[in-house]
Amino acid sequence: MARLELGHVLHARARLLGDVKDLADAVDQYEVTALAPAQDIRSRLHCAALWGMGAAELGALERSRTAFDLALSDLVPKLTGRALGRESQEARLRELPSLATVAAAVSIRAGEVQEALVRLEQGRGVLLAQALELRGRHDDLRVTDSGLADRFERVCAELVASHRSPQQRRRSAGDFDSLVEEIRALTNFEHFQRPPAWEKLRDAAAQVRVVVINVSPQGLGRNLHFGEPLPRLWWCPTGVLSLLPLHAALLDQDGAYVQDRVVSSYVPTLGSLLHARSRPAPSPDRASLLTVAVDAAGQAYPRLAALDDELTAASHMPGRRQRLRDTEATPDAVLAALRTHTHAHLACHGVRDPGDPSHSRLLLSGGELTLRQLATERLPNAEFAYLSACHSAAAGEELADEVISVASAFQLCGYRHVIGSLWTVQDAMGPLLARAVYPTSRHRTAPVRRTPCTGRSPSCAPTATATTRCSGRRSSTADRNDETNGGRVMEEDRSLRAAFCAAMSWLDDVMASEGRGDELRSAARAVRAGTTTVRQAIAGLGIPEHVLAGATGTTRGEGGGDPPGLVPHPAGEAYLCPDGWCGLREIRQPGGAVPAGGRCRLRDQPLRVLEA
Template sequence: MRRGFASQYIRLEDTSDEGIHLRRVVVELCPLGHQHRPRALDNLARILALRFQQHGSIDDLDTSIQLRREAVSLCPEGHADRACYLNNLALSLTYRFNDQGKPNDLDEAISLYEEGLRLHPVGHQYRDTPLDNLGLALISRFNKRGDIEDITRAISLFREALTLCPPGHPRRDITLNNLALALDTRYRKLDVIEDLNEAIDLYRESLRLKRRDHPERNSSLVNLSASLCSRFTQTRENEDIEEAINLCRESLVALSSLHPGRWFSYRWLKAAYLVRYRVLRNPADLSRAIENFRLASVHPTQGFPNRIQTALHWVTEAENHQHDSSLEAYQMCFELFDSHVMTRSSIISRREAATAFRGAQSLPVDAASCAIRRHNLRQAVELVEQGRGQQWSLASRLRTPLEDLTSASPQLAEKLLGLNMRLSHAQGSAGNANPAAADRAATEYRILTRQWDAAVTEIRDLKAFSRFLLPPSYEDLQAAARQGPVIIFIASQYSCSAIIVPTLGEPHHLPLPSVTLTDLNNLKDRFARAIRHASIMGPKLPRNDLIVLLRTVWEEIMLPIVNVLEHVLELKHGSRIWLCPTAAFTSIPLHAAHPFQTRADRSKEPCLEDLYICSYTPTLSALVRSRQMMKKRITPSFVTIGQGQPGTGKGKALLAVDSELELVHKLVPATANRTTISGDAATRAGALKALEENTWVHLACHGKQDPTQPYNSHFVMRDEHLTLLDIMEKHIPHAEFAFLSACHTAVGDKETPDEVIHLAAGLQFSGFKSVIGTLWEVDDSVAKHVVKAFYENLFDGLEEGGVMDCTKAAWALNRATHAVKTKVPLEQRMVFVHIGV
């Protein structure tokens, strides 16, 4: 990113607390209806925006935007000052886009600049200003979306503006710089050297017009430096790269330690050192580049998007050059992502923030792979856990059990609990609110977040609470393996492998040398095709393609792991194991791995589910959390919820649902409080209430995973959809077990597979410790056979006084799939998976 110079209508002024206070007083003296209120609002907004640029407080910028929205609203079309206030509001929105990365801010800014330009027709004295500002916003959008029309139009706007700023014009240096920036941006897209050469000439002319004390001189220095770096990669002329490095050094000398411009200097200085290292191979240049990566990543005056992009680039270069800083770079990425996502006040906008960076989705597994290559398996487990499931981790912070803290400090526990409740209420979706209301909600949310951070800091000062809510250590995570080993499957571009976390002792690493990330992606695609093909085949026809794929999973993935479980850990057959897949592994039915071959001299070789009772867990922390919540148990109540007749356009009728509900109701022990909700009563509200009021749930209906917005994944009820977001907003700490007899309830989305955002995970997050979900479409006519066998095994013997135990669910599912082999086709037996305790 290089810097363009936006134009403001009013000069920069003092941003001291006293200056801001005086402007607030002026606003109070200009009540609604006062002719000078728009100007008073804009003056205060301008100072707050300037203070944001100096100190980075997003609240200042949000307040600036709110004030400028009001100023624009008070100047309808035809008002003499409307163009001024449109420009200034757009400018503040552009600042926030650069800091927060919200696309809507940029689109709104461009619309405002467009209107401002229409109010400055050809011949207007100040037409160059809206031309410049609109051009800069188009460059930003081009960098975000890559539409060549945006950059082509930006160049045209700047050329027109330059004709309006002949030599001697006070704003000529601004337009020279902006035209150079646009040409340089197009060069990086189209690689036309004439664009780059012209950009360098324009940057030089712009720099000559700036005195040494000019506030934007440092920006011109780094912009010229960046272009000279680009030309050096083409020409290998040493004077270009030497000048580029010296320009960045000159800019750093002139800037204070917390000046926002230092980030640009660090960014382009590391680029210059990297370019020279690639040509001359001097290790000192690589070290200097890494140090500037580090400085740019932590520089506090830049918004998280810029710092995250820098850290991601640091990861790439450290990996490419096998530099010792690679693990530090990964850790920096996780910390920045965590902080960035926490600034978002809604669950949906958090996912948008997490998916906005190309290449970031593979960070958890790549970090783990890096730690494995450094022979640090404990750190590999910690990193893959820290980087995965961040959406759940952030939300879980607001539901942390506070029993231990209550014993140590009741006042702090009460304070944090109150903040948790207020934050949970404030983080609602808020996606449909108008922009002004959304801005106010975001500001209120961040105020609460800072109060929450302060409370957590206070708690960490207590003895025995120093790691309160910090990323878990290996010792913390190993608690997930208390009742059986957890196998983490690492699917990285650098290596594919598995890490077995045992109940005691050190983790075990199993390389999977015959498996690459490309192989895994091909394998999951082949599974998807095979499942679709099986769904249109008759139940009597053989599933040859599925058999081949499951044999591949057995031989290339699971057999090496089974060998370690048997011969190293000496795990007895019939023991529990937990599978924790990442990335491409999340779309492969690992639990169904099978050799599918019979030898003449002995009986059929056992498959994975013959050897062990398999469960899945989204993350190790999720399993630990579910186990902790098992301590509190209440008298069980069981509800069956079914919707076989959804509304018009919501899917075909499910004719077997009612009989399935009757079957389950009969199999549930009479000692449990049993209820059934179906037909007209199975509405969104009715189902939510039933989830909250019961500890055991069986849900039979249509289920749908939304591939583009996973929080909209839902169960189909009679009236409205029961969405994942609805479920997540409920807290049901006494819930125990849920059987989701619906389609696609345990598969995540393609964009962020390691966030594990699906319906089964949502129920686990809300409080259900043990969940059975589905990986693909369920045939309701055969699912009832699995359901019947499952509950018969789960509740066997309970009529004689036994206790309903959700920890037996994985074993009962294992027994059920064996029992229905002659009745249910392969793809419908393996569709059900167990998640949790």
């Protein structure tokens, strides 16, 4: 410890006086401490990090790479040993700086791009990788030695199980390590349960393009991309970038967005993508769907009026189905049902805890479905989960590189594809998004794309962006239709016209994504010409009336619908119908978005603006 303290003193003096020699001497002290086997793991790892960062600052990249290799290959696995409980593992990881991203940046500076990817896999998603190792298939081992495979899988099940004492965990962890060494002694099994090398990581992009974006104190470095041509693209962001909707980024050169150019998916790590692909998909005749809907979660949360329409959209999937609604959907009942179905659709309120992401949860009847409950499940037949709840795919601000979210917990259980939301979900959007995802007898005959998806899927892109586009554009209104002897008189309530006007922008996006943009525009022309009513128009389009009326901004979770990192603009301007045809009057919402894009889509005229 004396060398560690001396290193701190020298490092502080180097910062104060700008003396490079003091920095070099500090790095020497950190190196000696990091390599000392008698020191405790926390001190060694802390010194390895300071050794690596200090050496990089001095320009000694080879020395820095050696330090990060020690830290990530040897010390981090020891710090988060399997004998520890999940909370203890998370607490230890919180003590560390983001080693993986800094190590990757150093490797990139040294021209070792392949090594950079390996470092990111070693130091990001540590707990996820550890948990996935306990849930993998061992077919090759079973062919070679079925008895050894049975023993190993039994120990894995013990380590996954909940409610085990520290003594039981330590015993199972010791058995696990002994069995791994025994298996590695077999011919062709020397790499068993080792972190994937570059050659294995390259397999993750054998059929798709993967983009890994690294951000660290050393700078952004480079975007690491490899694989086949677009339009399918897998994002693997690091650090704080994992909190942002990269699929919604603006492309400056032409005013389009990323989602206009590629179909985006997200993966926590390349190893998780490899794990998803290692499991065969269930045969179509075994597919079954569990739908869960809870429209109230106590007095603190509003009721969700759109759930029936959303469940109807989900019910078009063929195969055996089970529905748990409201009081039936207790946490125990939902967990039991998840074990017997390949597909799951959960529509309810969700809660995110940015400071302690393992406490994020789904609110069910009489209780909560937590990440820690899900972490003890092993669902070998799980295929697809749709989480229609607020923040279900949002990682925590703490432990951002561990990518801890409800969606990643479902992936950990065994689901190869998971759809979730990055922030709040407007209740009225639920049915529209579900119809875009599930095949329906009316609008779609082809099945949903079955490329393995981990974390957030292609359909997460419309979930995230449509949520922000629809925010604040609902009116609680009704319409009325009067008939006379001369025929139908178009005397609808002006407020329903206002709701239809305000919704045209995001309705156009959603309907166009379904290939039905012309239907919407034809209906709008009929409303404008007075040959049909808004109620008739939306009924013909298959849009539930409450999507326009009665869904006054209800979201599926706690507030805070703005994307993380965005600073709201001041509100104030009022946007009105250009000629008074309807009762549209909307105040510019926090976040600065102009209501309805600033233009009446029915009148094809700019909205009138009254300054605050």
